[in-house]
Each structure stands twice: as structure tokens, then as C-alpha cells.
Amino acid sequence: SPAPALFEPITLRSRTIRNRIWIPPMCQYSAQARDGVATDWHLAHLGAFARGGAGAVIVEATGVTPEGRISPEDLGLWNDAQEQALARIVEFMHSQGAAAGIQLAHAGRKASTYSPFVEGSGSVPQQEGGWTTLAPSAVAYPGLAEPKELTQEGISAIIQAFADSAERALRAGFDIIEVHAAHGYLLHEFLSPLSNFRQDAYGGSLENRARLVLEVAEAVRSRIGEEIPLLVRVSATDWTEEGLTLEETVQVVGWLKERGVDLIDVSSGANAPIRFPIGPGYQVPLAASIREQAEIPTAAVGLITESVQAEHIVFTGQADVVLIGREALRDPHFPLRTAQHFGHRPDYLPVQYERAYR
Ligand code: FNR
Numbered sequence: 596s597p598a599p600a601l602f603e604p605i606t607l608r609s610r611t612i613r614n615r616i617w618i619p620p621m622c623q624y625s626a627q628a629r630d631g632v633a634t635d636w637h638l639a640h641l642g643a644f645a646r647g648g649a650g651a652v653i654v655e656a657t658g659v660t661p662e663g664r665i666s667p668e669d670l671g672l673w674n675d676a677q678e679q680a681l682a683r684i685v686e687f688m689h690s691q692g693a694a695a696g697i698q699l700a701h702a703g704r705k706a707s708t709y710s711p712f713v714e715g716s717g718s719v720p721q722q723e724g725g726w727t728t729l730a731p732s733a734v735a736y737p738g739l740a741e742p743k744e745l746t747q748e749g750i751s752a753i754i755q756a757f758a759d760s761a762e763r764a765l766r767a768g769f770d771i772i773e774v775h776a777a778h779g780y781l782l783h784e785f786l787s788p789l790s791n792f793r794q795d796a797y798g799g800s801l802e803n804r805a806r807l808v809l810e811v812a813e814a815v816r817s818r819i820g821e822e823i824p825l826l827v828r829v830s831a832t833d834w835t836e837e838g839l840t841l842e843e844t845v846q847v848v849g850w851l852k853e854r855g856v857d858l859i860d861v862s863s864g865a866n867a868p869i870r871f872p873i874g875p876g877y878q879v880p881l882a883a884s885i886r887e888q889a890e891i892p893t894a895a896v897g898l899i900t901e902s903v904q905a906e907h908i909v910f911t912g913q914a915d916v917v918l919i920g921r922e923a924l925r926d927p928h929f930p931l932r933t934a935q936h937f938g939h940r941p942d943y944l945p946v947q948y949e950r951a952y953r
Pocket of ligand 1: 619620621622623655656698775777778828862896897898899918919920921922
């Protein structure tokens with residue numbers, strides 16, 4: 596019998612990825628001494644997913660500049676020590692046959708916040724290792740410090756920083772680059788009328804609000820060449836008519852595609868404290884709409900927790916890939932367990948664990 600749809604390899608540019616069960620970026624707030632360097636925690640955490648059969652493992656939101664980190668404990672990729680620590684992890688992921696991805700990020704006005712396991716809430720003050728945040732407009736996210744409005748010079752430096760980090764990622768051996776344009780972080784803040792009140796070429800019309808993410812995509816693509824797949828994670832909707840809408844996102848995705856973006860990772864919300872309905876696969880319809888209307892491969896994410904549910908999403912063509920987040924934290928071997936569920940024997944069962952899968 597044919598392999599389940601989840602276990603059909605997928606080719607993006609020069610990379611063929613062994614299956615369609617991938618791990619989405621998940622912050623660990625565990626960088627060494629607040630210097631953005633990955634630790635043994637990251638090796639064990641990410642390594643387990645690679646060993647567990649994931650097609651690709653995408654490293655957590657990684658700051659392209661120090662101010663771009665969500666918390667002082669986040670990973671960064673602006674110096675050699677950070678690059679070298681990640682290279683070791685990539686090497687292990689490759690030894691397990693998984694593709695290695697990394698999410699490059701700038702947290703904008705939602706930067707400099709407390710990690711969930713550091714005492715404190717809201718913005719981290721300077722004397723505790725925090726910093727002044729940067730955003731399209733000097734308007735705070737509720738409960739956080741007021742950011743500084745970015746100048747044209749500041750914007751150009753951030754575009755450059757994304758390209759520089761992408762080049763470092765390539766040198767570290769990554770197969771996939773993902774640009775974080777979701778969840779109320781900098782690129783989403785520019786896209787969304789809830790946070791962008793600029794009167795220059797970066798604010799107002801959708802073309803203007805999309806300018807920064809398009810310039811970042813273009814700069815990254817031109818720096819990494821034609822071989823490496825480039826993904827963008829979007830918040831497809833702000834879940835309010837006053838915010839970014841799915842219709843607008845479809846338009847922006849079309850422009851991203853023209854700039855060499857290969858796959859859209861479809862999330863939603865988080866640029867305002869708005870509640871929206873959450874249930875199994877709640878963002879899958881957004882991934883399906885973007886896939887159909889913008890004619891681009893998509894990844895679906897959000898409460899995908901069951902093997903049959905995951906297979907159904909890919910088999911019915913709602914998305915090309917599923918991302919398994921929290922369920923993979925509970926069981927890093929979710930992909931192997933799913934293969935076993937369907938009676939499929941992938942040739943990448945770790946030999947050391949063979950006896951568990953007979
Ligand atoms: C996340 N999420 C997330 N998203 C992102 O784009 N960058 C990130 O660094 C993080 N960090 C993060 C940490 C942790 C601990 C969790 C649980 C989540 C969101 C994540 O990628 C995913 O979109 C959601 O968790 C929804 O998928 P699941 O968990 O329901 O499969």
C-alpha cells in the first residue's frame with residue numbers, strides 16, 4: 596500500500612525533506628548567560644525531534660539583533676559564537692536525517708519581555724538586562740513599555756541584519772530559513788493597521804505596510820542564493836475587521852512569492868490581546884485559503900495533535916506540511932509513532948531504537 600501522504604517527501608528548491616511532519620519554532624528561553632548562544636538544552640531538545648523522525652526541525656525565534664530578541668534569554672544570530680553553537684546542533688540534526696530550519700526574528704515592540712520562568716511581568720527594565728524596543732510607531736502593546744519609532748536608517752539596518760543572520764545560518768549548515776512575520780513581532784507590526792500609524796512609505800496602504808516584510812524577503816533571498824528554501828510565518832488574520840485581514844494576507848503572500856518565498860507557515864493573531872475561537876486544527880482553514888488563493892505551498896499549525904488528523908490535513912490538500920508543536924514537546928517521537936500507527940516503516944528508524952518498533 597502507498598505511504599501515508601505525511602510520509603511523501605517534499606522538495607523545496609535544492610532540498611528534499613523526508614516527510615511532512617515538521618517541528619515549528621518554539622522559544623526555550625535557555626540561551627547561555629543572556630548572550631544568545633545555544634546550550635546543551637537546545638541540542639537535547641532539538642536533537643530529540645530529529646531523532647524522533649521529523650522531516651524538518653525549525654529552531655526557535657532567533658534574534659537578528661540584540662534588541663530583536665523577545666527575552667534576554669532568547670537565541671541570537673549576530674556573532675560567531677552563536678553561529679558555532681548552532682552549527683553543532685545542525686550537525687546532529689543532519690546525522691538523524693532531518694532538515695534543519697531556523698526562524699529569524701525581530702520582536703519589535705514585544706521585545707525585552709520576561710521569559711516565563713523569570714520572576715516579573717511586562718517589559719524588562721534596563722538594569723535587569725532589558726532594552727528600549729523599536730517599532731513602526733511609538734505605540735505600546737498593552738502592558739508593555741512604549742517603543743521608539745523606527746527611522747529610515749533603523750529600518751535599513753534591520754533589513755541588513757536579517758540578511759546577515761541568514762548568511763550565518765547558511766554557514767552553520769541550515770537547510771531552511773524562516774522569516775518571522777507573525778505574532779505581533781516587528782514585521783507583523785508593520786503589516787497590521789493595529790500597530791502601524793506611519794505616514795511615510797512604510798505605513799498606510801497595504802503596499803506600504805507590506806514594504807518591510809517584502810524588503811526583508813528580497814534581501815534574504817538575494818543573500819542566500821537560489822538553493823535554499825525560504826519560508827515566512829504570517830499571522831494570517833488579526834481576528835478583527837480593524838486589523839490585518841485574511842484577504843490582505845493573501846495579497847501580501849502573492850508579493851512574497853514573487854520575491855522568492857517558497858512556503859508560507861500560517862499562524863494567526865497576537866498583535867493585540869484579542870480572543871478568538873481555538874479548537875483542533877483551528878488555523879488549518881487559513882492555511883488552506885492561502886494555499887488555494889495565492890497558489891503557494893503552506894504549512895498548517897495549531898492544535899494538530901493526532902496522527903489521523905495530521906494525515907487528513909495533508910491528504911486532503913489543505914496544507915503541504917503539518918507543524919507539530921506542543922504535542923511534540925509531550926512526545927518528540929510523534930513522527931515515528933505516526934508512521935507506526937499507519938503501519939509504515941520509514942528507513943530512518945534509529946537503529947538504537949529498532950526493538951521498540953518491531
Ligand atoms: C511557541 N510558538 C512560537 N511561534 C513562533 O513563531 N516562534 C517561536 O519562537 C515560538 N515559541 C513558542 C514556544 C512554545 C513553548 C510554544 C508552545 C509555542 C508557537 C508555536 O510555533 C505554534 O505555532 C503553536 O504552539 C501552535 O501549535 P501547537 O503547539 O498547537 O502544535
